[in-house]
Amino acid sequence: MDPFHARLARIGLVAAAGYGFVLAGGYAVQAHGFLERLSDDVDLFTDIADPVAFSEAVEAVAAAYRADDLTVEVEKSAGVFARFAVADEQGHMAKVEFGCDWRARPPAVLEIGPVLHPDDAVANKVTTLFGRAAPRDYLDVNAALASGRYSGGLLLQLASEHDAGFDPRYFAQALRAVDRWPDREYEAYGLDGGQVEDMRRRLRAWAAEILDERLDER
Structure with a gap:
């Protein structure tokens, strides 16, 4: 996993821990050992379809990123979807997407945090x-x-x-x-x-x- 992406995932998962967010998308597949590949963004998804709680979680993650000296631009935020563009001190930039999706199984708890x-x-x-x-x-x-x-x-x-x-x-x-x-x-x-x-x-x-x-x- 890209080190900057890992940093974003860890901070985000801790900040949104009370809202059911887990690592999702391509990085969830990678976390379970299926493959290693380059990834375009970090996906953090919850199964709680509550726009108010969702907004609180997204705001908590944004605050946690900024507290870690990261720059956050909210590119989109509506309902139960949001997208950040996050940059570090060296100018590395990555997208973080937040969403809501149904799950059939409880998440796995891995070294990086909760994962689909x-x-x-x-x-x-x-x-x-x-x-x-x-x-x-x-x-x-x-x-x-x-x-x-x-x-x-x-x-x-x-x-x-x-x-x-x-x-x-x-x-x-x-x-x-x-x-x-x-x-x-x-x-x-x-x-x-x-x-x-x-x-x-x-x-x-x-x-x-x-x-x-x-x-x-x-």
């Missing part, structure tokens, strides 16, 4: 790929599948728990779209050409498996 349970972390990445399909989403989903800790079927089941509108057939199409991104988009996150090709093959094979199973069900 691995089931919720990978389920969120599957549903994110389903909706956004950015290069980093393919990397994270591939890491979960390649780890051997989750079968393709279990990943689909977990995603369906999180999103009632999740459709495996459309997800399979999103998996097949792994080829629309050139290698350089994946290599920017630290992969080499061989690793990119392995990922493409694995995700294409999973897509074919999903579609074959759906045909058999008809």
